[in-house]
Amino acid sequence: MKTVQGPEILDTRGDARTLILDSAEDLIAEHGFKGTSTALIAKSAGVAKGLLFYYFPVKSDLLVALMAERLPAMPLDTDRLAIPGDPAAGLIGTLDALNLSDHKSIVLRVILWREADTHPTVRAQLRKFQTGLERDTAAVLRKCLPDIADAERIKACATAWVSAIFSSATDDRLSDLDGLPRRSKEQLKAIAFALAASLRGATAVLAS
Incomplete structure (x- = not known):
């Protein structure tokens, strides 16, 4: 042999x-x-x-x-995703770039979420991925609304957005397992518009 x-x-x-x-x-x-x-x-x-x-x-x-090797490539191209004056479009752009629910690799759609509970290396990778995504989302928002000086508000919106898309991806996985229809992407878009409105409100207050 x-x-x-x-x-x-x-x-x-x-x-x-x-x-x-x-x-x-x-x-x-x-x-x-x-x-x-x-x-x-x-x-x-x-x-x-x-x-x-x-x-x-x-x-x-x-x-x-x-x-x-099989998670979506990071960092995101924040210059391409940022739409000046339109933070909602910037947020939705990050969602489309990541394609968390339909990413071709089931590493992201299934394995990452399932194995994080019991494997420290997976938790570390998930934490790294989440932190990088929050950082890139905040960068997109800053480029969409460069007049906002409130870094903490930008960071909070980025964290809320990443939490929303992670939650949606998990929900999609559970729906797939049970043979149920997935939630509409429109729900995430509504969250993007709500976060964008909060940032626009901050801009209006600063300008007054």
């Missing part, structure tokens, strides 16, 4: 590491991290178990790689 020596030994259908991550993503989303064995992942990927351990020496390395 030939011993696997390194990454040059690949599955004939493509890059073995990618195949392993693809299979891990699907299986962990379906069965959970604890319920998914490395043997099952290797079998699904069509690779030798030894090759899986070459790339990912311990099982948790698979989860770390999925978190690091």
Whole structure:
């Protein structure tokens, strides 16, 4: 039997590491991290178990790689998303850029939320992702309304917006699990307009 020596030994259908991550993503989303064995992942990927351990020496390395490589790219392009004078459009633009509920990777739609309760590395990644998103959202708002000097109000609106879209993504996942219709995106847009109105009110007060 030939011993696997390194990454040059690949599955004939493509890059073995990618195949392993693809299979891990699907299986962990379906069965959970604890319920998914490395043997099952290797079998699904069509690779030798030894090759899986070459790339990912311990099982948790698979989860770390999925978190690091398959979440939406950050930071956001705040210059492109900012619409001068229209903070609601800026907020909605961040929602569209992230596409949290329909993102092609189930790492974000399912795994991140499910595994954060029990895996410190996932919680750390979620916290990093959330913090970065709040920072970028605040930057978009500042560029939409550069006259607002109240940094705390901007930060509060950014935090509220990120909380709203995270909550919506979680709700979508639960609806999918139960076969129920998702909430309309219009609800999030209404929140964006409400937050924008609060910022516009702050601008009016400062101008008076």
